[in-house]
Amino acid sequence: MTSMEKRLHKELQLLQKEPPHGVKIDVESIHRNLTEWIVDLEGAQESLYRGEKFQLLFKFGDRYPFDSPQVMFIGNNIPVHPHVYSNGHICLSILTDDWSPALSVTSVCLSIVSMLSSCTEKKRPPDNALYVKTCSKNPKKTRWFYHDDEV
Amino acid sequence: MGNCLKAHNNDDISLLRGNESSDVLEQPSGPPPPYHHEPSQRAQLYYPSPNVSRPANQLTEEEQIKIAKRLGLISHLPTGIYDGTSKKGKECAICMCDFNVGENLRILPCMHSYHKECIDDWMMRSFTCPSCMEPVDAALLTTYETS
Numbered sequence: 001m002t003s004m005e006k007r008l009h010k011e012l013q014l015l016q017k018e019p020p021h022g023v024k025i026d027v028e029s030i031h032r033n034l035t036e037w038i039v040d041l042e043g044a045q046e047s048l049y050r051g052e053k054f055q056l057l058f059k060f061g062d063r064y065p066f067d068s069p070q071v072m073f074i075g076n077n078i079p080v081h082p083h084v085y086s087n088g089h090i091c092l093s094i095l096t097d098d099w100s101p102a103l104s105v106t107s108v109c110l111s112i113v114s115m116l117s118s119c120t121e122k123k124r125p126p127d128n129a130l131y132v133k134t135c136s137k138n139p140k141k142t143r144w145f146y147h148d149d150e151v
Numbered sequence: 152m153g154n155c156l157k158a159h160n161n162d163d164i165s166l167l168r169g170n171e172s173s174d175v176l177e178q179p180s181g182p183p184p185p186y187h188h189e190p191s192q193r194a195q196l197y198y199p200s201p202n203v204s205r206p207a208n209q210l211t212e213e214e215q216i217k218i219a220k221r222l223g224l225i226s227h228l229p230t231g232i233y234d235g236t237s238k239k240g241k242e243c244a245i246c247m248c249d250f251n252v253g254e255n256l257r258i259l260p261c262m263h264s265y266h267k268e269c270i271d272d273w274m275m276r277s278f279t280c281p282s283c284m285e286p287v288d289a290a291l292l293t294t295y296e297t298s
Contacts, residue, residue: 003246010247065245066273101273102244102281 004064008034023109035060047117068099080122087132089139093146198276225274229258244282245269261285
């Protein structure tokens with residue numbers, strides 16, 4: 001087993017044992033393909049996204065956890081949020097520049113739920129139309145500018 | 152003769168020249184070469200910045216110096232053998248495995264400790280503690296200045 005596989009198995013174990021509130025994983029599908037996880041997220045109770053269900057796709061490269069995973073929203077409910085593009089890409093610094101190998105699937109999910117929770121007005125990023133037309137399929141290839149820490 | 156370091160390209164020697172030839176630094180530095188993913192050469196990849204990886208022969212002079220300095224700084228950080236006491240923490244936050252007695256650890260100035268291989272791999276990309284994000288080199292430089 002490579003160190004990436006070992007670490008992912010470890011995370012899977014922990015997530016099964018103590019799943020954080022509103023985060024659900026399909027263990028069967030992960031056992032079939034360890035490098036791509038689909039995680040079900042629920043909007044937090046006290047947020048604008050209460051009762052909404054979302055899906056996140058995680059893709060892990062063979063240098064995980066030294067390299068951050070690719071993380072994006074998939075499915076037919078992409079949250080309407082100033083940092084989430086309509087193609088599912090998320091502008092969140094811990095997914096690229098501020099990644100640390102001590103972060104995990106759980107902590108990324110919790111950061112995303114908290115990012116959604118602090119939103120006060122549901123709207124798309126101002127450059128959504130242009131970005132979605134011109135971006136790469138891999139959100140990690142985007143040079144993000146993290147200009148706003150408030151939401 | 153007598154160079155026991157295996158050089159993968161003839162440019163490695165430029166690391167030894169230091170500042171004496173300033174003209175070398177004025178080479179036009181075009182755009183970085185395209186990224187090629189070659190799993191077979193993975194062990195030789197260097198990370199001049201966290202999101203940039205290149206084999207040694209494609210590094211600019213500036214990047215080679217940066218990496219050499221980083222290797223030097225890493226070697227100054229204390230290491231230790233895990234003896235089962237919980238003072239140094241019980242788990243490596245990078246591989247998420249418990250420390251086993253006898254394993255090699257490296258202790259950062261913020262007192263977080265990791266398996267030596269795990270943290271050295273990370274510090275070749277970023278000089279921050281994965282757990283508290285404390286910059287490692289700032290603390291090291293203060294140590295140098297006060298001692």
